[in-house]
Amino acid sequence: MKIVLFWHRRDLRQHDNAGLAAALQSGYPVVPLFIYDREILDLLPSRRDARVTFIYDEVERLARQTEQAGGTFLAFYGKPLEVFAQLVQQYEVAAVYTNEDYEPYATVRDAAVAGLLHQAGAELRAYKDQVIFAKNEILSKSGTPPKVFGAYSKAWLAALRDEHLAPYPSRELFTAANLTQLPKAAPRPTLEQMNFERLEQEVPAAELPAEELVRNYHNTRDKPGLVNSSTRRSVHLRFGTLSVRELMRQARALNPKLLNELIWRDFFMMLLWHFPYTATESYDPRLRQVPYRNNEDEFKAWCEGRTGYPLVDAGMRELNQTGYMPNRARIAAAGFLVKHLLIDWRWGDRYFADKLLDYDMAQNVGNWQWMAGTGAVAAPWFRVYSPQSQQEQYDPTFAYVWQWVPEFGTCEYPKPMVEHKFARERAIATFRAAYQAKE
Numbered sequence: 131m132k133i134v135l136f137w138h139r140r141d142l143r144q145h146d147n148a149g150l151a152a153a154l155q156s157g158y159p160v161v162p163l164f165i166y167d168r169e170i171l172d173l174l175p176s177r178r179d180a181r182v183t184f185i186y187d188e189v190e191r192l193a194r195q196t197e198q199a200g201g202t203f204l205a206f207y208g209k210p211l212e213v214f215a216q217l218v219q220q221y222e223v224a225a226v227y228t229n230e231d232y233e234p235y236a237t238v239r240d241a242a243v244a245g246l247l248h249q250a251g252a253e254l255r256a257y258k259d260q261v262i263f264a265k266n267e268i269l270s271k272s273g274t275p276p277k278v279f280g281a282y283s284k285a286w287l288a289a290l291r292d293e294h295l296a297p298y299p300s301r302e303l304f305t306a307a308n309l310t311q312l313p314k315a316a317p318r319p320t321l322e323q324m325n326f327e328r329l330e331q332e333v334p335a336a337e338l339p340a341e342e343l344v345r346n347y348h349n350t351r352d353k354p355g356l357v358n359s360s361t362r363r364s365v366h367l368r369f370g371t372l373s374v375r376e377l378m379r380q381a382r383a384l385n386p387k388l389l390n391e392l393i394w395r396d397f398f399m400m401l402l403w404h405f406p407y408t409a410t411e412s413y414d415p416r417l418r419q420v421p422y423r424n425n426e427d428e429f430k431a432w433c434e435g436r437t438g439y440p441l442v443d444a445g446m447r448e449l450n451q452t453g454y455m456p457n458r459a460r461i462a463a464a465g466f467l468v469k470h471l472l473i474d475w476r477w478g479d480r481y482f483a484d485k486l487l488d489y490d491m492a493q494n495v496g497n498w499q500w501m502a503g504t505g506a507v508a509a510p511w512f513r514v515y516s517p518q519s520q521q522e523q524y525d526p527t528f529a530y531v532w533q534w535v536p537e538f539g540t541c542e543y544p545k546p547m548v549e550h551k552f553a554r555e556r557a558i559a560t561f562r563a564a565y566q567a568k569e
């Protein structure tokens with residue numbers, strides 16, 4: 131019996147799933163599948179990782195739902211090429227359906243899997259699912275990727291039609307008639323068998339945020355001290371436990387500011403796909419040789435939230451304890467690391483990558499390079515935000531600071547590790563020298 135495999139990656143849901151809907155309409159019985167990819171997992175710095183626990187629980191949920199619907203769900207711990215090499219030996223695979231993934235590693239991996247399947251007489255079919263517009267769909271008039279967000283978002287909004295946000299009928303099609311049971315399916319690996327320890331972090335339910343929050347979002351998003359100041363749906367968008375189309379529909383109906391933030395998400399995905407080298411290198415060649423100070427003790431103090439700047443410290447401590455940090459604190463922490471301490475943005479990018487539950491390469495690199503002033507789209511390199519003014523503006527009552535830095539205001543709290551005016555001038559002189567040397 132010929133089957134179709136549906137390979138879940140960043141789309142851990144059965145509803146409104148583009149690739150899954152296509153698989154279920156292929157005419158072949160479908161077997162959903164997940165691979166705990168050792169090419170990714172072996173690089174994690176700790177075997178206690180809340181993201182792995184989150185993925186594991188979601189995969190098990192999908193597996194239970196598949197079994198209840200009358201199908202088999204496969205899961206493997208291994209390297210995708212090896213897993214598929216085995217699967218095409220074991221089963222008659224007509225095709226593997228999946229959703230596109232735009233990260234540099236994923237595009238190379240998918241090309242290799244497509245090659246392997248082709249040799250076995252099958253094909254890899256990938257669908258756009260995690261963004262509304264991808265790759266070359268929004269280009270500037272000259273046919274190049276837009277590097278100004280305003281121009282991109284204008285073109286994005288002009289291109290948007292109702293059908294771009296319409297849900298795919300994957301859940302409706304997810305029935306015994308379109309699935310199949312494999313008699314000799316290998317048991318799914320457990321966390322313990324993969325040598326991971328369970329680490330749970332609290333995340334909101336994978337459902338739309340309350341309407342009231344969304345209506346008020348533009349007033350609250352920059353106030354990290356408020357409960358529910360932003361949607362907190364980033365982790366669900368990262369793993370696809372919520373459909374971006376669903377959230378976009380709500381934002382489009384209720385709050386243009388939220389829609390705008392979601393367009394930033396598409397924008398950074400598009401940029402990383404066009405410029406994959408920016409994952410590890412500044413986009414702007416003039417700023418690849420900034421003589422960063424890279425002081426390891428200062429980096430440690432930043433990581434631990436001991437800089438003496440309370441908004442930065444509150445953000446870093448929240449990150450360390452929960453895996454989340456509000457956008458305003460991310461901005462303050464990133465700006466402080468790169469400009470005040472003159473530490474390479476890639477150190478901060480890596481630290482966030484290890485800690486953030488919602489870590490997404492495109493969003494992280496895009497935002498870090500924005501803050502450093504080195505990106506395809508970036509704040510001017512000479513902009514140096516004052517962490518104190520930011521704190522006064524966005525957390526004037528210290529509600530956020532006190533939540534995470536209880537010793538703030540006592541003699542136990544450290545003095546600022548560097549004075550703002552001095553650091554600002556030093557950063558501008560350092561960046562200017564690098565900038566001018568390359569001009």
Ligand SMILES: Cc1cc2nc3c(=O)[nH]c(=O)nc-3n(C[C@H](O)[C@H](O)[C@H](O)COP(=O)(O)OP(=O)(O)OC[C@H]3O[C@@H](n4cnc5c(N)ncnc54)[C@H](O)[C@@H]3O)c2cc1C
Binds near residue numbers: 394455498
């Ligand atoms: C240095 C730095 C690193 C960041 N790293 C990440 C990351 O790894 N993963 C990540 O998802 N976001 C990242 N962001 C963007 C942003 O901070 C988070 O998306 C947001 O804080 C998540 O909380 P939320 O879901 O409540 O956001 P909301 O304010 O409710 O926004 C809704 C959604 O819009 C998108 N969004 C909001 N702000 C941005 C933004 N600045 N850039 C791109 N998309 C945005 C997100 O998908 C978010 O979930 C980073 C920002 C900075 C400054």
